[in-house]
Amino acid sequence: MSGGRPVPAIAPLRIGQGLDVHPFAPAGERPLVLGGVVVPGAPGLVGHSDADVIAHALADALLGAVGLGDIGHHFPADQPEWAGADSTDLLARVVAMVGDARWQPVNAQCTVVCERPKLAGHLPAMVDRLSAVVGAPVAVTAKRAEGLGALGRVEGIACLAVVLLAAEPARDPAAAEPDPVAVEPDPAAAEPELTAGELA
Numbered sequence: 001m002s003g004g005r006p007v008p009a010i011a012p013l014r015i016g017q018g019l020d021v022h023p024f025a026p027a028g029e030r031p032l033v034l035g036g037v038v039v040p041g042a043p044g045l046v047g048h049s050d051a052d053v054i055a056h057a058l059a060d061a062l063l064g065a066v067g068l069g070d071i072g073h074h075f076p077a078d079q080p081e082w083a084g085a086d087s088t089d090l091l092a093r094v095v096a097m098v099g100d101a102r103w104q105p106v107n108a109q110c111t112v113v114c115e116r117p118k119l120a121g122h123l124p125a126m127v128d129r130l131s132a133v134v135g136a137p138v139a140v141t142a143k144r145a146e147g148l149g150a151l152g153r154v155e156g157i158a159c160l161a162v163v164l165l166a167a168e169p170a171r172d173p174a175a176a177e178p179d180p181v182a183v184e185p186d187p188a189a190a191e192p193e194l195t196a197g198e199l200a
Ligand code: MG
Pocket: 020, 021, 022, 047, 051, 052, 053, 056
């Protein structure tokens, strides 16, 4: 076949996906934290940090989009530093890493698979919290597993996330010209490489 349509010129974009699963801890052991929001009246999840499965899936999607690995690589579970960590803080650090790589989030969507508790009443607060941390609209939807498998037996909660990133606009060389009084070469100000080879 020949004569295909030309590919339109668009801004450089990246897509990333994340997946995370955490088992429930015994009732009363720790709070359930999802999307940066404490959901009262339900057992928490087992994890080195606060086990926020939504924040973790979203962080993995962001890191994956720019080829920076996953949160287990950046915040290892064997380091006491991250014990009980607020996962929205970890997410904020990931957003900063993405920004350092000269990419900015456009939007994201998280689908949390949770048989119990019911999350509908908590989703708006999660959306607000995650959108504020990411700096772009983050949608959160909740699905039940309809009784199937480990998630359906209420053994844990899973989350899938997808995120779209756009390359930061090229800097205006004139606007970026440093103050002659404070001239100091900044290696971090190097022009970004936006080719696929960057991630090899
Ligand atoms: Mg996790």
